[in-house]
Amino acid sequence: MIPGRFDYYRPSSAQEAVALLAKLGEDARPLAGGHSLIPVMKTRLAAPEHLIDLGGIADLRGVKVEGDTVVIGAMTTQHDLLTSKVIAEHLPIIPETSALIADPQIRYLGTLGGNVANGDPGNDMPALMMCLDATFTVLGAGGERTIKAREFYLGTYYTALETGEIVTSIRIKAMSKATGYAYEKLKRKVGDYATAAAAVVLSVSGGKCTSAAIGLTNVAETPLLAEDAAAALVGSSLDKVAIDKAVAAAEAITNPAHDARGTPQYRTKMAGVMLRRAIARAMTRAHG
Template sequence: MIPARFDYAQPTSLPQAVSVLSDAGEDAKVLAGGQSLLPLLRMRLAYPSVLVDVGCVSELRGVRDEGDHLFVGAMTTQHDLVRDPLIREHCPLVSLTAATVADPAVRHRGTIGGSLAHADPAGDLPSVAVALDMVFVTRSPREERRIAAADFFLDYLESALETDEILVGLEIPKLGPGWTYHYEKFHRTAQAWAIVGAAVAVRRADGHIAEARIGLTNMAPVPVRASSVEAAVAGAAIDDDVLRRACATADEGTSPASDLHATPEYRRHLARVLTRRALATAARA
C-alpha cells in the first residue's frame, strides 16, 4: 500500500492549474479530495506521473445562486453539500444524497467534483447528476466547455473529461417549488458502497405524480435514468400498487455488474423495489 513515485504540483489559480495539468502530459491526474484516487495509488492500480492538487484553487470553491441554477464549485466537499443553505433550499436531493456517502471523515475530504470526475457508477452523486441534469463546467487550455450530465459519463471510471481538462464546477438546475426528493440507498453496512441506489425527484399535482426524475446508482457502467418508469408514473396516483406496476420496468435498459455483494438478477430486483420506495417516500414527503 505504498504508492509509486510521482511528482506533485499545487497550483493556486485556475489558469495556473490548467497550464500545469496541460504541461504535465497524459499521465497526470487531478487530485481533489483524494478519497478515490489515493487508494488507487496506494494499491498501485494507478501510476500517475504528476498529481495536480487543486485544493488551493479558489475558483473551484464556493456555491453561488445563478438564477435558474446553482453553481457549485468542484472542490465543494460532501460535508458542505449536506450543510450548505443554498443547496439545501434549491437542490435538496444533492444534500440528502451526500449525507449517505461513506462516513463523516470521508465526507469532510471527498468533493462533488472528485466524486463525479471519478465516474464510478457505485458512487452516489453520479445518479443525482443524471437525475437532475446537472451541467459540468470544465476548463482546458483550448476552451471552456459545458457538458450535459447525459454526455459526461462514458463508461466505468471513464468520463468525457480530456486529460488536460479540469472540472471547474456544476450547474445544478433549480427544479422549483412543488418538487420533493428521496435517495434510497441499499448497502450492507453503513460505510459500504451502494449495491443499488435510486435518486428520485417528484413533482406532485392534484394528489398525483405529475412528473418524476429517477437516477439509478450502480445499475450499469454509468449512472442511468429509469426513463420507462419516469414515463409510467407521469400522472399516476400515489398508491403502492400503482407504483409497483410502474416500477416493474425500473431495470429496463440497465446492465448491472456481478460482484461480491450482489448478482445482476438481485440488482435488477433491488432497482425495482428501491425505485418504488424512493418514489413513494418522495411523493409522500
C-alpha cells in the same frame, strides 16, 4: 499498499491547473478529495507520474445562486453540501445523498467535483446529477465548455472529459418547494458503495404526476437515467400499477456486476426496491 513515485503540484488557480495538465500530458492526473484516486494508486492499479492537487484553488469551492440556478464549485466538499443553507433550501436531495456517502472524515475531504468526474458508477452523485439534469462546466487548455450530466457518462471510469480537462463547477436548476424527492441507498455498512440506490424527483398536480426523473446508482457500467421508468409515472396518479410499471422499466435497464454486495439478479431487484421506496417517500413530500 505503497504507491509508485510521483511528483506533486498544488496550483492556486484553475487556469494554472489546466496549463499544468496540458504540459504534463497523459501521465498527469488531477487530485480532488483523493478518496477514489489514492486507493487505486496504493494498489498500483493507477500510477500517475504527476498529481495536480486542486485543493489549493479557492475559486473552485463554494455555493452560489445565479437566477434560478445553483452553482456549486467542483471542490465543494460533501461536508460543505451537508451544511450549506443554500443547498438545503434549493436542492435538499443533495444533502440527503451526501449523508449516505462514506463517513464524516471522508466527507470533509470528498468533493462533489471529484465524485462526479471520476466516472465510477459506484459514486452516488452522478446518478443524482443525471436525475437533476445538472450541467458540468469544464475547463481545458482550449478553454471552457459545458457538458450535460446526462451526456457525461460513457463507461466505467470513462467520461466525456477530454484529457487535460477538469470540472470546475456544477450548475443545477433549483428545485421548486412543491417538488417531491428522495434518495434511497442500500449498503452493507458505513463507507460501502451502494448495493443499489435510486434518486427520484417528481411533481404532482391535481393528484397526477406531472414530471418525474429517476437516477440509479451502481447497477450498470455507468450511472443510469431511468427515462422509461420516469415516463411510466408521468400522467399517472402514482398508483400501484404505474409504480410497478416504473420499477419494471428501471429493472430492465440495469446490468450490475456480481460482487460481495450480491448477484446481478439481487442487485437489479434491489434497484427496484430502492426505486419503489424512493417514490413512496418522494410522494409524501410532493405538494400540489
